[in-house]
Amino acid sequence: IDTQAAKAARQRQDQLTKPQGSLGRLEEMAIRLAGMQGTASPSVDPVQILQFVSDHGVAAEGVSCFPQEVTIQMLHNIARGGAAVSVMAEAIGARMEIFDVGIATDPGPVEGVISARLGAGSGNIAHEAAMTEDQLATALDLGRTAVERALDKGARLIVCGEMGIGNTTPATALSCALLGLKPQELTGPGTGLNPEGVAHKTQVVARALALHAAAEQSPLELLRRLGGFDTAASTGAFIAAAQHGLPILVDGFIISSAALAAVLISPDVRHWMLFSHRSAEPGHRRMMEALDGDPYLDLGLRLGEATGAAAVVPLLRLACTIHQKMATFGEAGVSEA
Amino acid sequence: IDTQAAKAARQRQDQLTKPQGSLGRLEEMAIRLAGMQGTASPSVDPVQILQFVSDHGVAAEGVSCFPQEVTIQMLHNIARGGAAVSVMAEAIGARMEIFDVGIATDPGPVEGVISARLGAGSGNIAHEAAMTEDQLATALDLGRTAVERALDKGARLIVCGEMGIGNTTPATALSCALLGLKPQELTGPGTGLNPEGVAHKTQVVARALALHAAAEQSPLELLRRLGGFDTAASTGAFIAAAQHGLPILVDGFIISSAALAAVLISPDVRHWMLFSHRSAEPGHRRMMEALDGDPYLDLGLRLGEATGAAAVVPLLRLACTIHQKMATFGEAGVSEA
Numbered sequence: 311i312d313t314q315a316a317k318a319a320r321q322r323q324d325q326l327t328k329p330q331g332s333l334g335r336l337e338e339m340a341i342r343l344a345g346m347q348g349t350a351s352p353s354v355d356p357v358q359i360l361q362f363v364s365d366h367g368v369a370a371e372g373v374s375c376f377p378q379e380v381t382i383q384m385l386h387n388i389a390r391g392g393a394a395v396s397v398m399a400e401a402i403g404a405r406m407e408i409f410d411v412g413i414a415t416d417p418g419p420v421e422g423v424i425s426a427r428l429g430a431g432s433g434n435i436a437h438e439a440a441m442t443e444d445q446l447a448t449a450l451d452l453g454r455t456a457v458e459r460a461l462d463k464g465a466r467l468i469v470c471g472e473m474g475i476g477n478t479t480p481a482t483a484l485s486c487a488l489l490g491l492k493p494q495e496l497t498g499p500g501t502g503l504n505p506e507g508v509a510h511k512t513q514v515v516a517r518a519l520a521l522h523a524a525a526e527q528s529p530l531e532l533l534r535r536l537g538g539f540d541t542a543a544s545t546g547a548f549i550a551a552a553q554h555g556l557p558i559l560v561d562g563f564i565i566s567s568a569a570l571a572a573v574l575i576s577p578d579v580r581h582w583m584l585f586s587h588r589s590a591e592p593g594h595r596r597m598m599e600a601l602d603g604d605p606y607l608d609l610g611l612r613l614g615e616a617t618g619a620a621a622v623v624p625l626l627r628l629a630c631t632i633h634q635k636m637a638t639f640g641e642a643g644v645s646e647a
Numbered sequence: 648i649d650t651q652a653a654k655a656a657r658q659r660q661d662q663l664t665k666p667q668g669s670l671g672r673l674e675e676m677a678i679r680l681a682g683m684q685g686t687a688s689p690s691v692d693p694v695q696i697l698q699f700v701s702d703h704g705v706a707a708e709g710v711s712c713f714p715q716e717v718t719i720q721m722l723h724n725i726a727r728g729g730a731a732v733s734v735m736a737e738a739i740g741a742r743m744e745i746f747d748v749g750i751a752t753d754p755g756p757v758e759g760v761i762s763a764r765l766g767a768g769s770g771n772i773a774h775e776a777a778m779t780e781d782q783l784a785t786a787l788d789l790g791r792t793a794v795e796r797a798l799d800k801g802a803r804l805i806v807c808g809e810m811g812i813g814n815t816t817p818a819t820a821l822s823c824a825l826l827g828l829k830p831q832e833l834t835g836p837g838t839g840l841n842p843e844g845v846a847h848k849t850q851v852v853a854r855a856l857a858l859h860a861a862a863e864q865s866p867l868e869l870l871r872r873l874g875g876f877d878t879a880a881s882t883g884a885f886i887a888a889a890q891h892g893l894p895i896l897v898d899g900f901i902i903s904s905a906a907l908a909a910v911l912i913s914p915d916v917r918h919w920m921l922f923s924h925r926s927a928e929p930g931h932r933r934m935m936e937a938l939d940g941d942p943y944l945d946l947g948l949r950l951g952e953a954t955g956a957a958a959v960v961p962l963l964r965l966a967c968t969i970h971q972k973m974a975t976f977g978e979a980g981v982s983e984a
Binding site: 326327328329330331332333334335336375376377379380383384386387390391392393394397398401402501502590606607608609610611612613617620621624625627628631632635636637641642643644645646647 | 663664665666667668669670671672673712713714716717720721723724727728729730731734735738739838839927943944945946947948949950954957958961962964965968969972973974978979980981982983984
């Protein structure tokens with residue numbers, strides 16, 4: 311982080327024709343981005359969304375309202391432009407790469423989808439590790455190379471998204487393990503479970519945690535055992551983005567579990583993170599507390615796919631435009647307080 | 648409100664390829680706009696900002712950090728494109744009409760400013776009524792005709808903004824009178840008063856309330872005695888917008904006092920209001936409670952000028968675009984829960 315650039319941005323904000331601090335977090339956004347990008351003219355464009363679609367063996371435990379076939383259906387829907395994130399990415403003018411990182415059935419070539427399959431879904435964490443060491447290494451590498459490719463094309467903000475039936479369960483188990491929390495402290499309804507469904511899901515998370523409790527408790531090993539291909543790729547992307555000095559905009563519940571893993575693996579990654587929104591998934595609050603994250607939006611979103619991050623992009627752009635284009639007291643001949 | 652259109656919009660949201668309700672308030676935005684506009688395809692474009700700049704006699708009581716000359720300086724700055732709202736309006740592609748509704752010194756012709764002067768600032772509410780009955784009627788009419796002009800040009804969302812040194816004081820006094828609250832329950836730092844300044848401002852509000860306590864307590868008469876040219880014009884604009892079925896996006900503290908006046912004058916106006924943000928001015932919370940308003944953003948803004956409303960416009964647009972462009976389960980061949 312370029313503290314000089316951040317300080318200069320703070321000074322500029324204080325000279326713009328408004329009461330000091332009166333644009334609140336819009337000022338903070340510009341200042342933080344200036345510090346991350348080491349510039350007086352922060353910008354988030356181009357925005358790069360990395361969309362990781364995968365299946366999760368734990369879906370077999372009946373932890374979702376939706377059948378697993380929805381994952382492949384949604385992969386096609388995202389690629390064809392019909393999903394929420396497809397519409398939002400186009401509307402905000404963000405670039406998006408869509409990855410099949412391992413859905414249950416190989417869809418074959420799909421226009422607009424990068425086939426990067428790590429398997430036919432991750433392992434069922436209630437019975438086995440989510441992935442092998444090779445799969446974990448490949449997933450982390452996939453995230454890293456995607457970030458480096460985005461950087462080569464000029465990206466100035468990295469967003470990870472995910473889709474995959476059942477994936478709040480591994481995200482919950484992983485976060486419980488990383489934070490030392492009990493299953494009932496983090497488990498929620500996901501896409502819409504009723505109270506009985508949440509109780510069952512809590513038991514599944516508890517079984518997964520018990521199964522892997524005797525293993526090494528390093529964040530990387532917990533990610534391998536309790537995560538998913540989506541969160542592992544996102545973790546790799548976040549670590550690489552921070553290494554390259556690229557701002558990260560963290561999406562909701564699932565991606566926050568990857569953010570948590572990334573920060574526990576490499577604490578400096580935290581400095582490159584902005585937090586988009588408070589998820590309606592109740593456990594997200596604890597994850598934000600652990601990350602010391604203060605999300606910008608609280609609109610009751612609980613969809614994933616990077617949709618919460620996409621909603622914040624126009625605000626980040628406004629913050630940057632205000633920072634660059636507003637007149638100072640001196641320029642405008644306006645008296646100061 | 649077209650409850651059939653709102654119901655149809657709710658049904659469409661429930662058929663889009665996402666868990667029901669998972670886009671939270673982005674769904675609510677589209678549904679409310681559909682009901683207001685009586686259409687399956689809600690849109691906020693074109694957005695019309697009406698910017699009312701005026702002075703307030705009560706500034707003579709030393710209730711602001713800034714000297715009164717800042718009002719005329721900011722009028723020029725807004726017109727020249729250097730103010731926060733100028734930059735934001737351009738960035739979001741909103742139309743803006745800028746009105747001199749009565750600043751202390753007549754600036755003469757200013758490019759981009761409509762001269763609609765009701766006087767050389769409103770009366771000092773600690774000593775007299777803010778305006779005469781004629782001035783009030785003219786201000787209300789000014790807001791109404793501005794809305795009708797916007798409607799003729801196709802506007803689909805009305806936003807009022809304001810600028811004027813000292814104007815949190817009449818907004819506070821007016822809101823106290825309208826809600827039956829004590830000065831200390833609503834008075835805050837405005838553009839940045841220290842605690843001594845807030846204590847003094849509270850006394851000024853108390854004196855104004857005491858002076859006008861024996862008068863008729865109708866909302867219209869309280870607006871005349873304790874408001875300002877900016878809030879009176881905004882009140883007129885809000886009532887007219889509701890009469891013409893045009894959605895209103897309410898800005899921060901000052902404009903919320905106008906919203907309160909409008910709703911107390913004509914309760915149906917409430918149905919046409921969306922609330923943009925929670926102001927950092929502490930008393931705003933009580934005003935939102937009284938209006939049963941649940942603002943979309945909470946970013947610590949306290950600038951006015953319609954900047955909080957402008958920040959919400961991209962979210963309203965995203966909500967409308969999602970509503971129109973996302974695929975349904977049937978269209979995308981995605982299985983339902």
